[in-house]
Amino acid sequence: MRDASSGNALSDTMEVNDETQAPGASWLPRGDDWVLQLSGAWRGQRAALPELPAQDFNGAVAVDAEALRSWDAGLAAQLWQQLDPLARRSVTLDLQGLPQGLQEVLALALHDAPPTEEAAVGPAHGPLERLGERTKTWWADHRKTLTFVGEVLLSMGRWVRGKSDMRTSDLMWQIEQTGPRSLPIVSLVCFLVGLIVAYMGAAQLQRFGAQNFIADLVTVGVVREVAALLVGIVLAGRVGAAFAAQIGSMRANEEVDALTTLGVNPFDFLVLPRVLALLIVGPMLTAFGAAVGMAVGWLVAVGIYGVTPLEYVYASVESLTLPHVVVGLIKGTVYAVLVALAGCLQGMAAGRSAQAVGDATTASVVQAIVWIVVAASVLTVVFQRLDF
Missing domain, CATH: 3.30.750 (Transcription Regulator spoIIAA)
Structure with missing residues (x-):
């Protein structure tokens, strides 16, 4: 028992x-x-x-x-x-x-x-409270952007005075990565979009027997607007995302903090070479993309709609005035700089985790494209008002 x-x-x-x-x-x-x-x-x-x-x-x-x-x-x-x-x-x-x-x-x-939009709004219930919270969040985000742009301008000022921590080899490396290596994708996109513009424009002009104006349509449209916009979008997806991922990974690995500890300004060492590289290659890629678009317009006009080769070249030269070229190059340069700023901004603001780096990469592409569209609208209105 x-x-x-x-x-x-x-x-x-x-x-x-x-x-x-x-x-x-x-x-x-x-x-x-x-x-x-x-x-x-x-x-x-x-x-x-x-x-x-x-x-x-x-x-x-x-x-x-x-x-x-x-x-x-x-x-x-x-x-x-x-x-x-x-x-x-x-x-x-x-x-x-x-x-x-x-x-x-x-x-x-x-x-x-990172806090989401719902978190930014907080527990406010009244319409005025929600408006105030959203305004505070909007101003905090834009103040961060303005602070970043100010740091970039100060870094550029130090470079002009010869007191920057930027190395020339870094600038050359970024130019090589963003310029020559972007040519294949820029060529493909400009060729295809130029083909669409030339074919659709010629199809409408043929209804009025005005095939001779295909050269004017393609040349002015591609040189003044399309080439710069396409180059900006391509750079946003290829270069801006790479900038955000590279700098964001360095933040996650505490390499940016290590540079600061060693007395090296991270804006001089990381941001300035990338901004200057796109400032240099932006107008070059725009000019190259415009040349590709004009060439495919020549193929469409001569091969499909019976325009003689010399007639197309003569009409292109007549319509290709200096204001159109200058406007296209200015827009391409502005778009390229905006891509560099968006990528570096998101990279420097990224969190210290793999997910945060991925979020920063995605945000850089979205922000760059939004900035490009806004800049395109503003510049188009300004140049038209100036009759330029």
Whole structure:
């Protein structure tokens, strides 16, 4: 009887230990706040954390791990997946209830989570409050951009005075990477778009028997507007994204901080060579793209619509005036500089994680294209008003 009772007691103890060691997690409401309670041993377990029941709330989120027996990287990864969207919405997170090591891992992972638009708006409910919060967010973003542009101008001033940390070899390297290596994709895009412009324009002109004006249409359109716009968009996707990824990776690896510690200005060393490189190659690529577009216009006019080769060349030379060339080169230069600024801005503002670098790369392309479209609209209106 004594042995049987001892065996039953041992069995009960093992069942209690199994229940204590089993991983558990649950969300509990606490007023406007939510608490995630963790219990048991999570080391080597494949249990999943439950989803937060309330997605929209005005309170905070806390974690209670008093009953947590052990943990590993799997639990840390699941906690990050649960808390990262909340951190992006600027929800207050209380991680004091976690073990010290787990606190440090999550704090490092959540530190660079950029706030989303919803987080920027915050818990404001009234229309005036929402307008004020959005205005504050808009001004904070634009102030960061203006500060970056000011730093670039100061860096360029130091370079002009011969006091810059920029190396000539870095500038030559960036020119080689952004200029000659962009020629194939610029040629392809300008050829195809020039073909579309020439063919569609000629199809409309043929209805009035005005095939002789194909040269004027293609030359003025490509040289003045299309070539610069295409080069800017190609550079935004190829070069601007590369700038953001390169500088963002250096920030994630703390190389930018190391340059500052060594007394090297990161704007002189990283940003200025890239901006100057696109300032130099921008008008060259624009001129090359315009030449490709005019050449494909010649093929369409001569090969399809029966315009004589010399007639097309003569009409192109007559329509290719100096104002058209200058306007096209100015626009190409402005677009290229905007691409460099957008890429370097997003790279210098990137967080210290792989996801943050990817977000910065995507943002650089979007921002560069938006800036190019806005600049194209403004410059077109300005030049037309100046009758230039």
